[in-house]
Amino acid sequence: MDLEKPPAHQPPDGCLVVAIRVPVRIVMLLVVLPVRMAWDALAVAARFLHDTVFRPAGRALLWLGRAVFVWPFVALWRWVLVPLGRALAWLMNVLVVAPCLWLYRYALTPLGHALAWAGRGIAAGLGWLYARVLTPVGIGIMWVLTGVGAVLAVVGGGVFTAVAWLVRHLLVVPAVRLYEWVLAPAGRALVWCLNGLAWVVRMIVTGIGMALYWTCRILLVLPALAVWRWILVPAGHVLAVVGREIGAALGHAWRVAGHISLTVGRFLASLFRWIFVEPVRWVYARVLTPAGHLVRDAVLRPVGEALRAVGRASRQALASARASVRQARADFRRMLFGGPRPGRTAVRREPTAAGTRTLGSSTTALTKD
Template identity: 60%
Template sequence: MGMVDLEKAPGAGPREESARRSDAEGCLVVAIRIPVRIVVLVLVVPVRIVWDALVVAGRVLRDTVLRPFGRALAWLGRAVFVWPLVGVWRYVLVPLAKGVAWLGNVLLVVPAVWVYRWLLTPVGHGFAWFLAGVGAVFAAVGRGLYAGLARLARYLVVVPAAWFYAWVLTPVGHALAWCGRGLLWCLGMVVTGVGTALYWTVRVLLVLPALALWWWVLTPVGRVLAVIGREVWDALGHAWRIAGYVSRAVGRFLGTLFRWTVAEPARWAYRSVLTPVGHAVRDTVLRPLAEGARGVGRAARQALDSARLSVRQARADVRRMLFGEPVKARPVARREPSAAEARTLGSSTTALTKD
């Protein structure tokens, strides 16, 4: 199969490729493919229809219920948690933190800086000068003591240790190394022999039977299972696509059936029956009732106005009987002449010369 695919002509069409593939695969693959695709198609079509129905229901539920509910929850969360927290942060915590920072600066930072600058720094400089003098004295003493100890250690420790290493430890180490190399050679020979024996034992008892089982049992069975699995996978893909077409056709059929059995009769009933009946009810019943109700309302308002006017007149009569007529205000003399005394266009008399 691999050589056939690699040596395929670049201009070969899909029909030639499928023919070559079927010829190369053999009758076993073809015999497995047809029943597997039939069984998978029968099993997958109901699953695909149910899946498409669930997808449609989920979209409707998302658009009509979950999305508005989520928006309401988001608004409620902002109103209950976010806005109060923002208000507390902005109008309580931030001013409080600024006040605490200012108070800490005044009570801690400024005094600490003053103490460091005017108290600790001079004391530290004096102490450092004292320690520098003491250190110089101890350094001179230490250098002399170190030179004496170094010379004493050289002649008492280093020279005897070098002589002991050169004339005692080196020959003993060479002898021990020679003995160790011989012992290691012996152990290597023993381990090599044991390893060779174990290698051939494991090869004869385990490796060769495992290779025979792999080549003559597991490889053919694996190839058959691979062919079956590939065919089942391809059959699932074809069946899923065919089930999609079937589900789409079923959905369109159900939609058309719902349209002609429910939607169109309801639309016809609304347009042809309910609308004329509603117009007739509106023209013959509702409008006269509305006119009658408006007439009753006008009569009631007129009766209320008449009753209010009668009550007002009765109150005025009672007030007149109890307290008498109200005192009328005297008219105030005006500087301008009245209309009767004013000069007219057709008279020569005026208000000043009239008797």
């Protein structure tokens, strides 16, 4: 049953794997074979329907969709919307753009130039006012404020020095002494007490944690590890082997079923060809074709020749009748209105060409004979 050679690097399988593989592959082949044959039959039917029904129907629907949806919109766009848009653009240009351009060029531009000239004049006046009036006044005010600030600085310096000496001896020095001789020793003692208390608590928690760890390890971890190592892992290996073999058997059965389905399909195709196609082809080649040639040579070709001869005779008779009618109409017209008048020769008013000049002839007045 094994149609594929195992790889060279694959290790040899045990007796348990071989004992599982053969019945699993037989069962999978019996299960997969009807599915594969039904799948191949559906694939052939779908391909036949696609080639004979769906593709022509799709092309017809595509052509119908173009005729119903695309071409009318294209015609509407090309023959209605585009000329209408061009007409609207021309009207917009004539009614909106050209008046706005004229308004901008002959009204807004001169007005803007006038406003710019007035703004430059106002800016020049403000600059003169700033340079000639506001700047000297500001310089005078700054000079006065500088003098007042110098006087206030001299007075405020003495006051600041006295206040700083009082703050240093009344607040800073007593606070430093209090920190160095009272607060710092008390804080160190408090930190030592807290560190001792934390060490005691840590030792108690560590002991309780070790006790809980060994209790959980003995009661939970070691049994779970034993169950995992001696029960679950071997069962998982067995299930993995069974699952791998089932997957391999499924693939193997699918390939074998494909070969069987291909053989059955070829047999049915050969049977259909020998039962239906070959007899039909033999009847067509041995019976219908000679009968058709006989009918063509004995009936259709003489009938065609006769019809062509009748057609040639009819055309000749019609041509003769048309010539007779044309001649009779010309004779009747000549009898009523007479024959055609002879044409008059046109008089040429252009000067005739001069003769060819030779060595003895000349066109000048001095040398003419």
